[in-house]
Amino acid sequence: MRRSISLFDSFQRLRSSLALARLLQNRSVILALLILVISIALSVLTPAFLSSRNLTFVITGMTYDLLLALGMTIVLLLWGIDLSVGSVLGLTAVVTTMLLQDGASIPLAIGVGMGVSALCGATNGFFVAYLNIAPFIVTLGMMSVARGIATVLTSGYFVSGLPDAYKAIGQGRLFNVPYMVYFALVVVVILAFLLRNWRPLREAFYIGTNPEAARLAGIRVALITLGGYVFCSMMAGTAAIFMTSRLSMGFFQFGLGAELKAIAAAVIGGASLRGGTGSIFGATLAVFLLALINNGFVLLQGSPNAQNVIMGGILVIAIMIDAYRRRELAED
Amino acid sequence: MTPVLEIRRASKSFGSHRVLHEVSFGVDAGEVHALVGENGAGKSTLMNIISGIHRRDAGEILLNGESIDPTDPWQARQLGISVVFQELSLTPNMTVAQNIFVRREPTSALGLVHWRQLNDDARALFERIGIDISPTELVGNYSVGIQQIIEIAKAISFDAKVLIMDEPTSALSESEVDRLFSIIAELKQQGVAIVFISHKLGEVLRIADRVSVLRDGEMVGVVNPSHSNQDEIIHMMVGRSLGDLYPAKGVVSDEILLEVEGLSHPPLFRDISFSLRRGEILGIAGLVGAGRTEVARAIFGADRYSRGSVKLAGIKLDLKSPRQAIEKGIVYLTEDRKVMGLFLSMTMRDNIVSSALARFTDALGLLKHRAIVNESLRAIKQNDIRPRDDLLSMTSLSGGNQQKSLLAKCLSANPKVLIADEPTRGVDVGAKVKIHQALRDLANRGIGVIVISSELPEVLGLSDRVVVFREGHVSAVLDGDNIAQADVMRYAVQ
Numbered sequence: 164m165r166r167s168i169s170l171f172d173s174f175q176r177l178r179s180s181l182a183l184a185r186l187l188q189n190r191s192v193i194l195a196l197l198i199l200v201i202s203i204a205l206s207v208l209t210p211a212f213l214s215s216r217n218l219t220f221v222i223t224g225m226t227y228d229l230l231l232a233l234g235m236t237i238v239l240l241l242w243g244i245d246l247s248v249g250s251v252l253g254l255t256a257v258v259t260t261m262l263l264q265d266g267a268s269i270p271l272a273i274g275v276g277m278g279v280s281a282l283c284g285a286t287n288g289f290f291v292a293y294l295n296i297a298p299f300i301v302t303l304g305m306m307s308v309a310r311g312i313a314t315v316l317t318s319g320y321f322v323s324g325l326p327d328a329y330k331a332i333g334q335g336r337l338f339n340v341p342y343m344v345y346f347a348l349v350v351v352v353i354l355a356f357l358l359r360n361w362r363p364l365r366e367a368f369y370i371g372t373n374p375e376a377a378r379l380a381g382i383r384v385a386l387i388t389l390g391g392y393v394f395c396s397m398m399a400g401t402a403a404i405f406m407t408s409r410l411s412m413g414f415f416q417f418g419l420g421a422e423l424k425a426i427a428a429a430v431i432g433g434a435s436l437r438g439g440t441g442s443i444f445g446a447t448l449a450v451f452l453l454a455l456i457n458n459g460f461v462l463l464q465g466s467p468n469a470q471n472v473i474m475g476g477i478l479v480i481a482i483m484i485d486a487y488r489r490r491e492l493a494e495d
Numbered sequence: 496m497t498p499v500l501e502i503r504r505a506s507k508s509f510g511s512h513r514v515l516h517e518v519s520f521g522v523d524a525g526e527v528h529a530l531v532g533e534n535g536a537g538k539s540t541l542m543n544i545i546s547g548i549h550r551r552d553a554g555e556i557l558l559n560g561e562s563i564d565p566t567d568p569w570q571a572r573q574l575g576i577s578v579v580f581q582e583l584s585l586t587p588n589m590t591v592a593q594n595i596f597v598r599r600e601p602t603s604a605l606g607l608v609h610w611r612q613l614n615d616d617a618r619a620l621f622e623r624i625g626i627d628i629s630p631t632e633l634v635g636n637y638s639v640g641i642q643q644i645i646e647i648a649k650a651i652s653f654d655a656k657v658l659i660m661d662e663p664t665s666a667l668s669e670s671e672v673d674r675l676f677s678i679i680a681e682l683k684q685q686g687v688a689i690v691f692i693s694h695k696l697g698e699v700l701r702i703a704d705r706v707s708v709l710r711d712g713e714m715v716g717v718v719n720p721s722h723s724n725q726d727e728i729i730h731m732m733v734g735r736s737l738g739d740l741y742p743a744k745g746v747v748s749d750e751i752l753l754e755v756e757g758l759s760h761p762p763l764f765r766d767i768s769f770s771l772r773r774g775e776i777l778g779i780a781g782l783v784g785a786g787r788t789e790v791a792r793a794i795f796g797a798d799r800y801s802r803g804s805v806k807l808a809g810i811k812l813d814l815k816s817p818r819q820a821i822e823k824g825i826v827y828l829t830e831d832r833k834v835m836g837l838f839l840s841m842t843m844r845d846n847i848v849s850s851a852l853a854r855f856t857d858a859l860g861l862l863k864h865r866a867i868v869n870e871s872l873r874a875i876k877q878n879d880i881r882p883r884d885d886l887l888s889m890t891s892l893s894g895g896n897q898q899k900s901l902l903a904k905c906l907s908a909n910p911k912v913l914i915a916d917e918p919t920r921g922v923d924v925g926a927k928v929k930i931h932q933a934l935r936d937l938a939n940r941g942i943g944v945i946v947i948s949s950e951l952p953e954v955l956g957l958s959d960r961v962v963v964f965r966e967g968h969v970s971a972v973l974d975g976d977n978i979a980q981a982d983v984m985r986y987a988v989q
Contacts, residue, residue, distance in 0.1 A: 312765055360861045369849055372838040377799060379835055380904070381821035381954040439840060 167448075190433045199453050209462045215339070218456070222340070223409070225454035227402040228420075229447060231425035233354055234395030236446045237364075239429050241391045242371040242438025243291060243298040246303035247283065248399040248425055252418030254309040255280045255403035260322040260413025269329050273404055280400025281393050283309055288392030290369070292385040306422070313415035322413035333409030343405040346475045355443040363387050371438030420471065427478035428453055435485050453477065457485035497560045499524050499688040500545070500576065500657045505554030507540055514540045515712045517554070522657065523690040527679060529691045529699040532709035533732055533951065533984075538692050541658055541709070546571045546578045558656070577650035578659045583642055585637030585649075592617035593651040594634050620648050623685075624678045640671030647678065651687065658682065659690040664698055665784060676702055694782050696725045696988045708732055725985065732953060733980035741956030742935040744976070748773040751809075752943040753825075754795060763789040764967040767803065771943040773911065776934060777823040778958030779947040780983050786949045788830055791914045795827035796820040807912070821850055824911030828901060828918055830947070834903045837889050841960035844871040844885040846900055851907035876904040879929060895926025902933060913937060914945040919953065931957055951980045963987050970989050 175256045205212040212218075231248050239365040259276030263269070283305055335342050346490045358364045369377040370384050399418065407413045430436065431452070432445030456477070457470060498521035507515040517538045520769070522528040534775045543549040545556060546955060556563050565571035570580060585594045593600075594811030601609045601616070613748050616628035626644060634642060643663060651656055664672050672883045679689060679702060693699050699706060700720045707717045708731040715731050753771040758764065764786035779787050793800040796814030805812045807823055814820045829835040838846055848855065849865050851972045855863045855870070878899045879890075889897060898919065905913060915934060919927040934957065938944050948954045954961055955978055963971040963986040971986040 319636075360864075362856045362860045362862055365862055366852065368841070369838055369845075372841055374662055375835050376829075377793075377849075379817050379827065379829060381816075381818035381853075381908070382849075383818060439838075 190370070191445050191448055194432070194445065194452055198448060198452050201452070201459065205455070205459045205462065211462055212458070217462070219414060220345055221454050221458045224325070225450050226341075226343050226384065228421070228424050228428060228454065229347050229408055229450045230350070230402040230405075231421055232446045233443065234398030235422075235425040235429040236432065236434050236441040236443060237367065237391045238298075238395045239426075239434035239436065240367050240371045240438065240441035241388050242374065243388065243391065244426065244436070245287065245392060245395045246256065246299065246302040246422045247287060247309055248395060249418035249421035250306045250309035250313070251280050251283045251396050251399040252406070252421060253401040253415055254283065254313040256407045256413045256417040257313040257316050257322060257415055259404060260325060260407050261316060263325050263329055264322055268437060269326065272329075276399060276404060276415070277400045280396045280403070284393035284396025285389065287396065288389035291392065292388035308442050310415070311450075317413070317415050319415060321412065325411055329408050330411050332407070333405045333407070334411075343409070346405075349487045351443060352445050358441075358443055358474045363390065367391065368439060371440070373439075420474075423478055424453065425473055427474065427481055429476070430481040430485055435488075436482060437485075466491035496702075498522055498557075499559060500690075501557040501560075502541070502545065503555040503557065505541070505544055505556070507544060507549060507552050511714055514546070515551075518709070518714045519713070520707055520714065522690055524686045524688050525683050526704045527683060527689045527691050527702055529703035529706045531693065531699055531706060531728060531732060532708065533697065536709040536732070537712040538709055540712075542578060542661060542690075542692065544575060554639070567855040572650075572653040572655070575654065575656035576659065576672065577653050577655035577657070579643075579646050579650050579661065581665065582663045583639075583646055584636045585642055585646060587633065589634060590643055591628055591630050591637075592630035592633055594645065595620065595630075595652055616652075617648075620652050623681075624648060624651070626678065627630040637672075640667045641665060643671070643674075644675065644678065647675075651774045651959075655687060657688045657690065659692070661692045663691070664695060664857045666796065669770065672698065687971060689800055692933030694988060698921065699728075700725065714986055715940065725988070726981065729981045729984040729988075733833060734982055742932050744776075745774060745935060745939045747775040747938075747959050748941070752807065753794075753945075754806040754809075756788075756804050756806070758790060758792060758793060758800055760789070760798075760802075762795075762967065764964075765967055769962045769969060769972060771945060773943055774938050774941050775959045776938045776944045776946055776957055778954035779945060779964060779988050780951060780954045780961055781949075783949055785987070786967040787964050788916055789967075790964075791827060791916055791945070791947060793847065794820075795825060795914060797827065821908050821910075822853070824909070826850065826905045826908050826910035826913050827833060828905045828913065828915040830916035830920060832897055832901045832920075839889045842886050842888055843875070843880065843892070843900055844868065846889055847874045847885070847903045848907055850904050851909070854907075855907070862891065870907060874907055878903045878906075878933060893926075895922040898922045898926060898930065899933075902930060906937070910942060912943045912945070914947070916947045917949065919948070919950075937975050951983055955980060955983065 191227055233253070234248065235245060255276045258279050259272045262272035262275055287302050287305050290296045291298045333341065333343060337345065366377070366382045370378065370387060374384055403417065405415055423448055428449040429441065429446050431443035432447070432449035434440055434446070453474070456473065460473060461467065462469060501521040502516040503519050505515055506517055513899045516767060518537070518541060520541070530538050540549065546552045546568045548568060551926060558576065563574055565576070571578070586952065595617050596613055603609060607744065614630040621628050628637070628641060628645065634645060635647065647658070647660070663675060667675060681805055682689060691699065691703060703720050705717055706720055706723070708715050708728060710732055718728065736830045744825065751770045752773045755770070758767040767790050769777070778804070781787050788796065792798045794805050795817055796819055797817050805814070807825065807924050812823060814823070820827070833839060838849065844867070848870055851870070852862065855867050857863060875883055875885055880896050880899045880903065892900065918934065919930050922930070934944050946957055947955065961971055961973045961978055961983060963973065963983055965987055973982060
């Protein structure tokens with residue numbers, strides 16, 4: 164008999180006498196332990212790790228990845244995938260900064276940029292949810308189209324000369340921590356709350372588990388799926404705003420390869436490529452873990468060129484674990 | 496004369512469920528021997544035993560007087576027994592000839608395929624059965640009817656002495672049936688022994704030399720079609736009493752709850768009209784494929800229909816999705832609980848409330864967890880789902896308890912009308928009785944219940960009235976306590 168976690172049981176779970184054993188089965192706990200071990204190891208191996216400059220670097224760097232991973236978690240939960248997030252980030256970055264360069268007001272530039280990202284998401288969602296085209300194909304197309312438009316718009320040049328007020332969004336700090344870190348944490352908390360309590364997101368679990376049964380149960384499968392893709396793209400758009408303001412420029416190659424990191428983090432955090440599962444805190448911890456591994460690699464003088472190899476390897480391992488976990492479930 | 500194929504006292508059980516009991520059956524060279532029986536009478540199992548898909552528990556299979564023991568359909572074919580299954584086994588993207596001789600292509604010493612000989616062989620085969628099909632055409636370009644004939648050509652290309660056909664006409668138009676029958680006549684001439692399994696008694700009487708009737712896994716008799724008629728065969732198929740398995744019938748109000756008028760969506764169903772009264776259990780009988788599920792899904796808003804109307808309590812509905820149907824109070828219990836009904840990897844609790852989340856949502860769209868837990872526990876008690884632990888994953892429940900959970904899921908939505916499609920499929924007798932009682936309790940509470948079932952005793956034992964479907968239309972509406980199974984069967988078959 165397999166007892167599992169219901170969508171609707173926030174209270175009684177940890178009260179069980181098996182609380183400790185359960186705790187160790189909880190993916191977030193495992194991730195937290197891994198993070199602790201790696202942090203201790205890195206602080207012993209290299210004094211540079213604990214410097215405030217390095218920690219700020221790690222945390223700001225992971226903010227972009229975190230936003231993307233949160234969006235990806237929702238899409239994976241819906242049994243979808245979004246390969247276009249990196250490109251949408253690039254396109255939003257280019258559109259927003261070009262408008263600013265042309266003298267548009269900051270709210271207008273951000274508004275249009277976010278609108279572009281939402282439109283990309285809505286296009287993905289429409290093809291997937293209403294025309295029933297495989298998400299892999301749709302978002303692979305969007306990945307190419309969005310990056311292509313960003314390239315055409317800038318002819319490959321940097322977009323610079325941004326107003327100082329805009330740069331303050333990404334460069335401003337409170338208690339020596341950048342604003343965007345607070346922003347991302349607020350998103351994490353709100354999203355985790357909504358994923359537990361908000362009906363459309365609860366229904367996303369049903370959709371990802373069995374879309375046809377969900378439709379027959381009266382769940383708005385298409386609309387919620389569309390919403391998931393829009394949210395995912397807008398998370399990429401948000402990351403683009405922070406990235407361009409922090410780096411004081413826009414560039415068509417921003418977000419290159421970001422989709423792989425986002426998928427890896429979401430899957431390590433508990434999402435499955437086969438839909439129906441996903442955890443906001445899990446994804447958050449996974450992003451942190453990946454950022455630490457990356458940072459350790461750099462601090463220990465690994466070649467930056469090998470980083471992609473490591474990220475790719477981690478992604479494959481995460482997906483293998485996911486496949487294994489599903490097989491166990493199926494044999495149950 | 497020894498029969499070409501003879502089965503002697505074959506028995507087969509799956510677990511404690513006896514499917515075949517000491518069944519004997521024989522077919523002579525140049526004979527068409529039909530095998531008929533209700534759904535679940537054991538026809539398919541008998542065929543699977545002959546073709547080696549299942550192993551028999553007892554009994555003997557003789558081919559030309561010699562005992563054989565095929566272990567898979569391929570081996571049975573090598574012995575001369577070919578089966579044409581209901582589901583076609585052809586690959587649409589390959590040519591006709593490639594399909595027929597798959598794995599047996601004539602090759603040169605180097606292992607290269609002799610294409611010309613392959614096509615010539617196919618052509619010779621078609622000549623033998625007197626039909627004109629191009630061997631080089633892709634199979635996918637032909638209609639299902641022609642594909643059925645290609646399938647038969649493939650079956651006899653193994654130099655078949657015995658050809659077994661399972662419902663070969665189910666997907667064929669009338670002219671295609673005629674063509675199939677002329678091919679069967681041709682094969683008879685050539686001395687092939689043919690076993691013809693079908694529901695359509697009209698066709699059976701037309702083509703068969705002998706008809707064997709199976710009922711509940713036992714051979715109840717062999718008749719000669721020229722000295723028999725459909726009625727006699729139907730009585731042999733269904734002759735048994737219902738017993739006291741079914742709950743007492745209730746009092747049906749005169750108030751019409753659901754009215755279906757002229758519902759059509761060709762070619763699936765045409766001009767379907769019936770009404771359902773408050774507190775009534777309306778049975779829908781008919782053969783698999785008669786359009787019952789399609790009509791139910793159309794009423795529920797899961798599929799579209801092209802003409803006709805559905806009225807609930809006198810108000811015309813125009814449902815565009817199951818969500819709207821559930822809002823209006825119409826709920827559908829699907830026939831396929833694993834694929835379309837349940838969320839198997841989720842918990843019992845998640846499943847039970849899945850159709851009713853609207854009831855547990857506050858103004859902000861946030862869910863009321865406490866109310867959900869209470870509803871789930873209440874439903875488990877009410878429907879007697881075991882074990883009483885609503886955090887168990889659906890996969891760890893038995894079929895009967897899964898089915899009860901599916902019913903609980905439908906009921907959580909507080910329906911006015913429940914359409915239950917095969918509500919007891921694949922459940923044990925105990926769960927069956929409980930589900931029957933639950934359906935009658937619902938009707939007694941004033942809910943209109945439609946029960947679709949392929950098991951005639953169930954439809955008759957449970958229903959206040961019975962609508963019979965045949966090939967996408969309503970062939971009869973039968974009223975009263977004493978509807979005979981034979982009557983329903985007569986309207987369900989041709």
